Amino acid sequence: MPSPLSPAPQPSLRERKRERTRHALIDAAAELFGRQGYDETTVAEIAAAAEIGTRTFFTYFASKEDLLFPESDARARITLEAIADRRADEGPVDILLRALDTVAETDTDMVSPMAAVRTRLFRTVPAVRGKAMQVQMDTQQEIARALSTAFPDRLDRVTAAALAGAFTGAVAGAVTALLDTALLDEEDAEGKADGPRAEQPFDHRALIREATAVALAPWRR
Amino acid sequence: MPSPLSPAPQPSLRERKRERTRHALIDAAAELFGRQGYDETTVAEIAAAAEIGTRTFFTYFASKEDLLFPESDARARITLEAIADRRADEGPVDILLRALDTVAETDTDMVSPMAAVRTRLFRTVPAVRGKAMQVQMDTQQEIARALSTAFPDRLDRVTAAALAGAFTGAVAGAVTALLDTALLDEEDAEGKADGPRAEQPFDHRALIREATAVALAPWRR
DNA sequence: AGCGTTTCTGCATCGAGTGCAAGTTTGCAT
DNA sequence: ATGCAAACTTGCACTCGATGCAGAAACGCT
Numbered sequence: 001m002p003s004p005l006s007p008a009p010q011p012s013l014r015e016r017k018r019e020r021t022r023h024a025l026i027d028a029a030a031e032l033f034g035r036q037g038y039d040e041t042t043v044a045e046i047a048a049a050a051e052i053g054t055r056t057f058f059t060y061f062a063s064k065e066d067l068l069f070p071e072s073d074a075r076a077r078i079t080l081e082a083i084a085d086r087r088a089d090e091g092p093v094d095i096l097l098r099a100l101d102t103v104a105e106t107d108t109d110m111v112s113p114m115a116a117v118r119t120r121l122f123r124t125v126p127a128v129r130g131k132a133m134q135v136q137m138d139t140q141q142e143i144a145r146a147l148s149t150a151f152p153d154r155l156d157r158v159t160a161a162a163l164a165g166a167f168t169g170a171v172a173g174a175v176t177a178l179l180d181t182a183l184l185d186e187e188d189a190e191g192k193a194d195g196p197r198a199e200q201p202f203d204h205r206a207l208i209r210e211a212t213a214v215a216l217a218p219w220r221r
Numbered sequence: 222m223p224s225p226l227s228p229a230p231q232p233s234l235r236e237r238k239r240e241r242t243r244h245a246l247i248d249a250a251a252e253l254f255g256r257q258g259y260d261e262t263t264v265a266e267i268a269a270a271a272e273i274g275t276r277t278f279f280t281y282f283a284s285k286e287d288l289l290f291p292e293s294d295a296r297a298r299i300t301l302e303a304i305a306d307r308r309a310d311e312g313p314v315d316i317l318l319r320a321l322d323t324v325a326e327t328d329t330d331m332v333s334p335m336a337a338v339r340t341r342l343f344r345t346v347p348a349v350r351g352k353a354m355q356v357q358m359d360t361q362q363e364i365a366r367a368l369s370t371a372f373p374d375r376l377d378r379v380t381a382a383a384l385a386g387a388f389t390g391a392v393a394g395a396v397t398a399l400l401d402t403a404l405l406d407e408e409d410a411e412g413k414a415d416g417p418r419a420e421q422p423f424d425h426r427a428l429i430r431e432a433t434a435v436a437l438a439p440w441r442r
Numbered sequence: 443a444g445c446g447t448t449t450c451t452g453c454a455t456c457g458a459g460t461g462c463a464a465g466t467t468t469g470c471a472t
Numbered sequence: 473a474t475g476c477a478a479a480c481t482t483g484c485a486c487t488c489g490a491t492g493c494a495g496a497a498a499c500g501c502t
Binding site for chain 2: 126129130131133134136137140141144157158159160161162163164165166167168169170171172173174176177178180181207208210211212214215216218219221
């Protein structure tokens with residue numbers, strides 16, 4: 001029983017319902033994609049599984065691909081906050097690396113069921129990869145703008161864009177490489193003692209951070 | 222008249238014909254995209270303009286987007302050659318810098334009519350942007366693999382990928398930033414003296430050279 | 443309960459892309 | 473030249489993603 005006077009910022013029934021079916025769509029899609037693959041799953045199937053009309057799907061997501069990136073701006077937000085909260089002695093590269101740490105810690109999306117599916121699809125379905133890259137480029141431009149206004153005297157627009165590109169490019173490259181090798185190893189390890197299959201995402205993060213720091217080293221002077 | 226005994230490596234009639242219609246498709250598409258836009262141009266129109274059946278289009282290009290990146294692997298080839306031809310005293314960074322210089326000199330794609338159209342579409346059509354990033358990422362991973370096998374003791378896969386990503390990301394970021402300002406200026410200048418609208422409103426090659434210089438400056442120490 | 447505003451949904455339609463089964467052209471050996 | 477096999481081209485039918493439209497249903501508010 002909710003306290004009667006709490007200024008409950010509870011969204012209206014409409015919005016709650018909308019959020020519920022939104023999640024139903026994501027869950028249904030994750031399940032179907034995982035079971036039959038991306039191309040083999042039609043929008044009509046997803047909609048049916050979430051019990052809405054096919055046409056209605058497109059009022060929730062502009063496209064089938066958008067379904068895969070429900071929180072696309074979370075990482076960008078964190079990075080922009082990192083820039084805003086900078087200490088006086090931090091250079092641009094320091095800020096970006098700190099943002100990367102924060103993302104690694106707080107990103108809840110990495111454990112969602114959709115995330116697991118997405119990483120698999122990223123390697124195999126061109127459309128998924130293309131969409132991911134597009135999202136990346138959008139956030140990259142935001143970061144570039146924020147950087148150049150935060151360091152007006154050290155970073156002009158073009159240099160800021162270069163740095164932002166170097167950063168996101170380095171991270172994306174490292175993640176992709178890691179993902180590739182990880183999944184290859186997994187295939188190799190197949191058939192041998194199929195024990196509890198311990199995952200080690202923690203030193204993955206350390207690896208990514210190290211590699212990014214090395215790649216960006218020339219940018220800190 | 223060709224010397225009768227020259228071991229002319231002339232491709233067969235079949236291949237020449239194929240190459241001809243291939244270019245006809247690219248030219249027709251460049252013209253149509255430039256005139257009516259990307260989404261407003263159908264594959265059927267392009268095929269008709271090149272005088273082939275609609276169905277046949279897809280034996281030349283796997284998709285409408287592929288039409289926009291006809292030489293997508295040229296840059297990767299040059300870079301891989303640069304890695305193969307490295308001198309003993311060259312580090313990974315030196316090689317990449319040299320490769321990019323070579324690309325700047327020898328890349329003919331930058332002056333093709335398609336290039337001008339592509340840069341315009343890159344800013345406005347999501348599908349084009351996504352495809353471009355995907356191409357970039359693919360070549361990047363190839364370069365990373367080659368780098369880490371060329372320097373097995375200095376670069377693991379992940380670090381090599383981060384380095385390659387940082388490089389291409391920096392250049393790409395700088396290019397788009399510079400392109401944005403260039404194209405915005407151009408729009409501003411619109412309405413005044415609407416002269417013949419010079420078909421090559423800016424020098425791609427110079428622009429890319431400038432962006433590359435800015436983006437890679439930190440690595441050149 | 444009743445009314446205005448969203449939201450949902452079916453229907454019709456368009457464009458990208460694919461499989462198939464012809465027809466057509468090219469390369470090559472006789 | 474002639475004929476034949478392989479490669480290439482093409483139309484047809486079809487699937488799927490995506491959009492516009494208009495009526496039906498659900499919601500919020502009085």
